[in-house]
Amino acid sequence: MTVAVVTDSTASLDPDDAAxxxxxxxxxxxxxxxxVYTEGVDVTSQMIADALAAGVPVSTSRPSPxxxxxxxxxxxxxxxxxIVSVHISSRVSGxxxxxxxxxxxxxVPVTIVDTFQAGLATGFAAGSAARAGSAGADAEQMATAAxxxxxxxxxxxxxDTLEYLRRGGRIGRAAALIGSALSVKPILxxxxxxxxxxxxxxxxxxxLARLEALAVEQVATYPGDYDIGVQHLASADVAASIAASLSERLGRTDIPVDEVGADIGAHVGPGAIAVTVGAR
Known part of the structure; x- marks a missing residue:
């Protein structure tokens, strides 16, 4: 049986990897x-960063049915x-x-997978489904892999600030941190x-040092191979430095560094750094 895998652009997949x-x-x-722009077509993460820095309103909308x-x-x-359709958490998006x-x-039968994740973690799930399919799994087995x-x-x-998450309604339980001392920098x-x-x-x-240490600690919990990626919005040098340090500590030379997608970037804001890891 031929089973297709679908995800949405919040999964932050590199186009070459997706293809x-x-x-x-x-x-x-x-x-x-x-x-109004379409992610992956006519809007870039830099456009998002520039608009947010200039105080221009930025919002996002789910793909339509x-x-x-x-x-x-x-x-x-x-x-x-x-079809196995793998998507961002239903608790932060429709x-x-x-x-x-x-x-x-x-x-055609479609199995929907709510990852209860966001960003690259959703991308890792979609990738797991695709690899399972290539190995001969059926749709339900692929969904389970995801x-x-x-x-x-x-x-x-x-x-750098919780303000963009607050504006976009994506702040969740991190709302409890609003009003904390300005010197407190949360890891989410x-x-x-x-x-x-x-x-x-x-x-x-x-x-940022703690972010790196937590990533190393998480990798140590996996019994085998794992996925890892570093992402940023308008903070390429910092992201590259973290990736280089992680490469040395983990003994890997293939840790990708990318800008977050425009949709995610609109909610995390300039200066955001994310490290995502997941078992393969």
Whole structure:
């Protein structure tokens, strides 16, 4: 059986990686001021960073059910006999709801996976589903692989300010940190599908050092191979430095450094650094 894998652009997959693994990425919508853009088509993370720095309103919108329906129908028309659709946490986005609505409108069976994750952790889950499919798994086995990858993944996020998460309604349990002393720099994670505080550190430099240490500690819990990635918004030098240090500590030379996607960037803001790890 031919099973297609679909995800959304919040998964932050490199286009080359998505193409290599046969993953179809459905773009989200990004609104900067009065203009509407499509992630991966006509908006960049730098545009998001510049707009936020200039105080221009930035917001995002899930893909519509009609968009998902068109994608599912196109995949079926090209030979897909089933689809596994892997998406950002339903607790921070309506993307899963849109995908489920679309799934009920098409003739091909679609299994929806709510990862209860965000960013690269969702991407890792989609990648696990695709690899399982390449190894001969059926749709349900692929969905199980995606869910297991999502459960194993750990998002470690540093933000310069919680303001952008607050504005976008994505702050979750980290809302408890608003009003803390300005010198306190939180390290955040995704817990049960919501943004949640993990640790509070006194300075940015200490927070970033702790982010790196936590990533190394998480990797040590995995019995075998793992995925890892470093992402940033308008903080390339810092991200590269963290990746280089992680490469030395973990004995790897393949830790990618990328800007976060425009949708995620709109909510974390300039200066954000994320390290995401997950068992393969």
């Amino acid at each position: 290599r693994e046969g993953i179809t990425v459905v773009p989200t919508t990004v609104i900067i001021g009065p203009r 009609e968009t998902f329906q068109s994608v599912y129908e196109a995949l079926a028309a090209t030979g897909a006999e089933a 993307t899963v709801d849109a995908a489920r609505l679309a799934a009920g409108r098409v003739n 869910r297991e990858a999502a459960r194993s993944a750990k998002v470690l996020l540093y933000v 994670t995704i817990d049960d599908g919501l943004v949640a505080p993990l640790e509070k550190v006194r300075t940015s430099s200490k927070a």
